[in-house]
Amino acid sequence: MSMAGNLRKVGSLRGVDSLRRVARLARRRPRVDLSHPARSPLGSAVVNCVTYRRGIRQSGSSDVRDAVRHVRKHGDGFVWLGLHEPSEREFADIADLFDLHPLAVEDAVLAHQRPKLEEYGETLFAVFKTCCYVDHAQLTATSEVVDTGEIMVFVGRDFVITVRHGRHGSLGHVREDLEASPEQLAKGPAAVLHAIADHVVDDYLKVTECVQSDIDQVEMEVFAKDGERADPGRIYQLKRELLEFKRAVVPLGRPVQTLATEPPPVVPPEIQAYFRDVSDHLLRVAEQVAAFDELLNSILQAHLAQVTVAQNADMRKITAWAAVIAVPTMVCGVYGMNFDYMPGLHARYGYAVLLAVIGALCFGLHRGFRRNGWL
Structure with a gap:
């Protein structure tokens, strides 16, 4: 060749x-970066739309109507639709397609809801508060410690709709973990609901660990030498951020407990056991948050007590020195009245004796105050 x-x-x-x-x-x-606040190319608010059958991701069109038509035609599988901060107009067609209740749709669009669990016919609506720890070089009186967002989940017989609000709370790795376990994903939309709840509570555990570090730092500074000079604004700011975290954790207890003990029909019994594990983790977080709240109260009270003690010590010192200075002031005031007949007025050593008496009295007072810890 x-x-x-x-x-x-x-x-x-x-x-x-x-x-x-x-x-x-x-x-x-x-692969779509779900943590990015920008809208996805699939639509103004649609992040992802995927069809699953027997736990396997199906290829094909990402159009929502086509995906739903495909699932209902075959009679098995489900559609997972992910949205990020949709407007009312953008969500209207989706609500009509899946026959979502208007009250649930309003909550999903407007956000700023408490964690809750609602059942509308055959559709389950759950609200989760997401939390993440905001890194900071040093805690100040204006530092943001906890940032919150929201995830709303609609669960039906053949669909899951997730609506995310906020700058964090990406569900990308949740989807990837589920797709890596087809046997779990094959259990249906309730498996997705459990994975989201588990993801949210796991983030709570991470936040508690970081908040614990901040509390330890504040506590160490308050009980250190010159602890009364610590900034109380930092303690108060940390308590406010903990309160915001508490508003996300505590109200979620009842919905998760309901899913673990008396779940609606859309949650099969094999998924119920997984929610019991999530409930245990959430209970641990709630106990830690309550303990943090009590600890911050104690730290704040200890700081105020230290400030009070320091002020009392300063007042004792001022009072002691005032008593010492009062002796020569009184004697000099008496001898400054210009009477002719006063003790030692015309004596040769009267002035020296008077100074010696004043010095002895001042020394005695000073020594007595030092012995009692006032100076």
Whole structure:
């Protein structure tokens, strides 16, 4: 074979390899950065729309109507639709397609809801408060410690709709973990609800560990030497941030307990056991938050007590020195009244004796105050 033929053969092999690489890349599913606040190319508010059958992600169109039509045609599987801060207009068509209750739709669009669990016919509506710890080089009186967001979840027989509000709370890795366990994902939409609840509570545990470090730092500074000079604004700010965290954790206890003990029909019994584990973790977080609240109260009271003690010590010192200075002031005031007949007024050593008496009295007072801890 000629050299030109060999070159053509090599070029064709390289072309085949290139096509194979392109095909492999095309088979890879697109990865969307769900933590980014920008809207996804799938729509103004749609982050992802995927169909699952027997726990396996199905390829095909990402159009919501096509996905629902495909699932209901085959009679198995479900659709997982992810949204980020949709407007009322953007959510209207989705609400009509899945027959969502208007009250639940209003809560999902407006956000700023308490954690809760509502049942509307065959659709379950759950609200979770997401929390993340805000890193800071040093805690100040204005530091943001806990940032919160919201995740609303609609769970039906053949669909899961997640509506996320806030700058964090990405569900990308939750989806990936579920897709890595097809046997769990095959249990239906309730498995997604459990994974989201478990993800939210796990984030709570991470926040409690970081808040514990801040509380330890504040406590160490308050009980250190010159602890009365610590900034009480830092303690108060940490308590306010803990209160915001508490508003996310405590109200979630009853919904998770309901899912663990008396779940609605959309949650099968095999998923109920998983919610009991989530309930245990949430109870631990709630206990830690209550303990943190009590500890911050004690730290704040201890700081105020230290300030009071320091002020009392300063007042004792001022009073003691005032008593010492009062002796020469009184004596000099008496002898400054210009009477003719006063003790030692015309004596040769009267002035020296008077100074000696004043010095002895001042020394005695000073020594007595030092012995009693006033100076």
